[in-house]
Amino acid sequence: MNDRPAIERTRAWLLGLVHENRLSPTQRRTIHYMLDSLADVAFASTVDVAAAAGVSQPTVTRLATALGFSGYPEFRSALRDELFDPTDSDQDAPVLSSSSAALASEQDNIASLEHTLSSERMTRAVDVLAGTQPLGIVGLRASSALAEYFGYFARRVLPDVHVLNEAATLDDGILQLHRNGASAVLAFVMPRYPSATVRALADAKRLGMATVAIVDTPLVSFADDVDSLLVAPVGTDLVFDSHAASIVLAISLLDAIAGRDARRTQERLEEHEELVERWAHPER
Incomplete structure (x- = not known):
C-alpha cells in the first residue's frame, strides 16, 4: 500500500490509542511492529501478528483489549476502517514544499x-x-x-x-x-x-x-x-x-x-x- 496520507492518518490513530492506555513492554513491542506494517496487520490474524512481532498470541489479544476493544477482530476492523476510509481521500490535495509540509506537520503536532x-x-x-x-x-x-x-x-x-x-x-x-x-x-x-x-x-x-x-x-x-x-x-x-x-x-x-x-x-x-x-x- 502506497497511500502515504492514509498510512500516516492510521499511524496517528493507533498512536492516539496507545497514548490513552498504559501498555506493557511486550505490548509496546507489538505496536512498534504494527506501526511499520499497517497494511499487513489489517488482514492478519493474531497468530500472524504474534509471529511477526516476536510475541505470544495471547499478547496480541490482550493488546486489543488494552486499547479498548472487545477483542482482536474488533480492533482489526477498526484499523481497516481507518486505513481504507474512502471519505478521507487526499488524492486532490496540493503538493506542499518541504518547508510548508514541515509547518503543516508542526501544526498537527501542536x-x-x-x-x-x-x-x-x-x-x-x-x-x-x-x-x-x-x-x-x-x-x-x-x-x-x-x-x-x-x-x-x-x-x-x-x-x-x-x-x-x-x-x-x-x-x-x-x-x-x-x-x-x-x-x-x-x-x-x-x-x-x-x-x-x-x-x-x-x-x-x-x-x-x-x-x-x-x-x-x-x-x-x-x-x-x-x-x-x-x-x-x-x-x-x-x-x-x-x-x-x-x-x-x-x-x-x-x-x-x-x-x-x-x-x-x-x-x-x-x-x-x-x-x-x-x-x-x-x-x-
Whole structure:
C-alpha cells in the first residue's frame, strides 16, 4: 500500500490509542511492529501478528483489549476502517514544499496536545511538580535547550530551580536533589534518547521521587520508569528535528504549576519586572 496520507492518518490513530492506555513492554513491542506494517496487520490474524512481532498470541489479544476493544477482530476492523476510509481521500490535495509540509506537520503536532493538556497525566504532573522544592529539570543533548528554556522561565515563578544538562554530573545531581528534599523531577527526553537521562529517571524513581517526562511518543522503552508521561510529537520533515510542540507543552505545564500558588507567582513576577529596566532595550 502506497497511500502515504492514509498510512500516516492510521499511524496517528493507533498512536492516539496507545497514548490513552498504559501498555506493557511486550505490548509496546507489538505496536512498534504494527506501526511499520499497517497494511499487513489489517488482514492478519493474531497468530500472524504474534509471529511477526516476536510475541505470544495471547499478547496480541490482550493488546486489543488494552486499547479498548472487545477483542482482536474488533480492533482489526477498526484499523481497516481507518486505513481504507474512502471519505478521507487526499488524492486532490496540493503538493506542499518541504518547508510548508514541515509547518503543516508542526501544526498537527501542536493540535495533538489538546488531549495531553486535558489528561489525568497532566494533572498528576502539575501536582507533583508544584509540590516539590527544589525542582530539578533534566535535559541532555537535543533536550538540553528545552530544559534550559523551561528552567529560565521557571526561575521567575518558583523559588528553587536546578537545570541538570551535563551527563558527567547527572547522577550526582539527582542524588543531591533527593538529599535537598526534592520529591519529583522533570525530564525532557527527545530522540535520540540519551542513556544517562534514562538512567537518571530510574535512579530518581528508586530514590522515591515522582518522575515526569516530556517525550515524543508514548512508546518509549523507559515508560515504566515514568509516573507521568507527557507526549509532544517531534517534527521530522526537515534536516533536524523540530520541537514546537515540546515548547508549547512545556510552557503550558509551567503555567499550570505557577497557577497552583497564584499569589507567590504574582509577587515574584512583580519583583522581576522591577529589574527589567536594567537589561531590556528601550522601545522607541
